Amino acid sequence: MDILVERAVIVGVHIQTDEHFEYSMEELKNLAEAIDVEVVGTVTQNLERRNPSHYVGTGKIEEIRNFYEEADANVVIFNDELSPSQIRNLENGLECKVIDRTMLILDIFERRARTSEARMQVDLAQLQYMLPRLIGLRASLGRQAGGTGGGLQNKGAGETKLELDRRIIEDQIAKLKRDLEGVQYQRETQRKQRKRSGTPVVSLVGYTNAGKSTLMNGILKKMNAEVTKQVFEKDMLFATIDTSVRRVRLPDNKEFLLTDTVGFVGKLPTHLVKAFRSTLEEARNADLLLQVVDVSHPEYRFMMDVTNQTLSDVGVENIPTINVFNKADLADMKYPKVSDNNIWLSAKDGDGLDELVELIKSYVFDKYITCKLLVPFDRGDVVSYLNDKANVKETAYEEEGTYMTVEMLAHDRERFEEFITSY
Known part of the structure; x- marks a missing residue:
């Protein structure tokens, strides 16, 4: 279903109740340009409801056709999903290739x-x-x-x-x-x-091009992960649609898994959401969500609403969430700044990543337990494991063995129950 075109006229119907119509048309243009289609003109119409037979009013067809011919275009892209009869009627009336928003997004996903x-x-x-x-x-x-x-x-x-x-x-x-x-x-x-x-899962969610991949790479770099762990990032819509899972190891030996899911967009095709349901369920099974928001965009609140609605549609609910207001450097805002479950930062320049990691830790490591252990000298394997996998706060050597104060997960506490001491 590749779109073998380069010059397009985009068409949208503005319903009075749609407060985000202008942004929706701007986004349609950006979606087209994401696969190298040049938008040569825009036609809009104000209607109380979309025409069920032609999407636009029948009198508008001639105007679109004239515009299309004058602009030397070779495709018309519509801002909503068209019904089978609408596609047929528009192709007959315009005598040209007709593509709707859904087909355009599906084509982008196919290429990515x-x-x-x-x-x-x-x-x-x-x-x-x-x-x-x-x-x-x-x-x-x-x-x-x-x-x-x-x-x-x-x-x-x-x-x-x-x-x-x-x-x-x-x-x-x-x-x-x-x-x-x-x-x-x-x-x-x-x-x-x-x-x-027992490893916590932190899932990145958000609108497309909000900076999720840049944020993931910034955290990995901050934790000195190998270059091979970095994920692809680019300033474009749907630069990545593949799910990435990376293990993040902190200096105190605590670990969490960081997952990146597909970005969202207004009017995301229903079939696409259903097909990617199993991928999006990575977020449903997370211990913490990081909703990444491009705070420099004037429509960022709308983008958050779209993200929340899409997550709700696939059953992602009641999961603790940190709102990561990214690109604060472009919004001329003071950053880094933390307030409750909100953080303002710049993933690109790295300012605010330390604060974000601390905020993540406060959410996902609340199940860690601090214990005192006395480990016999002939159980060096236990000492080695704890030094490698837990946060050892204190170590001393007594006559009976190695005395340790350790912050560890509950299942490790059960595993080493025999070595726990009260003094």
Whole structure:
């Protein structure tokens, strides 16, 4: 479903109740440019509701067509998801290629997907989107009036092709769902293993291009992780859509897992959200969410609302959240600054990362217990383990063995119960 075009006219209908229409159109332009499509013009119309047959009023079709021809465009992109009949009617009326916002986002995701799981998720969303729209998407195929028999022999070549496509697509959807169920089972197994290990999970969520990947790389660099642990980052919409999981080890030997999920956008396609559900569930199973916000953007509050609604749609609720107001340097704000569960910082220049790590620690390491242990000298393996995996606050050598004051997880306390002492 690649968009083989370079010059586009974008079209949107402004419903009176939509306070964010202008930003939505600006975002549509940015989405087009994210795959190197040049936007050569914009057409908007104020309506009480979108026209169910043509999306815009029928009188607007001629204006769009004239604009399209004058601008030497070769595609028209609409700011909402179009129904099958709307696609068919618009292609007939405009006599050109018609793309809606959903198709555009799906194409971006297809180009950005790197892992096999992400590719399967995008393929599934594309096929589910395409299935009810076959007639609109195949409008160029010839169709002839059928007889009364109802068999294939009475159908035109185009109609036969449509039925063949439908069967193939339904088979592909069924196979992708089975394959993704297998991947989901593996994910669930990995989550259970993490849960058993007691390692907290911190998940990055937020609007696309808010700086999640930059923040992840900043934290990794701050903790002296190897360069190979860095994730791809770029100032563009949906620079990364693959889930990344990195282990962050702090100087006091505490560890947490940092996961990065796909970014959100206004009017994110329903099929895409459903297809990426298992990936987004990384956030649902997190101990802490970091909602990364581009505070320099005038619509950042709207972006937070979209993020919260999308998370709610996939069942991510009642998880402690830190609001990370990123790009404070571009917003001309004082930073770093911490207030309750809010922090203002700049992931790009690194100012505020120390404060963020301390804030994360206050949320995810509250289950650590401070214990005193007396470990016999012949159990050097225990001392070695605690030095490596726990936060050893004090070590002294007594006649009976090594005396240690250690901050550790509850399951480690149970493991070394026999060495715990009261003095």
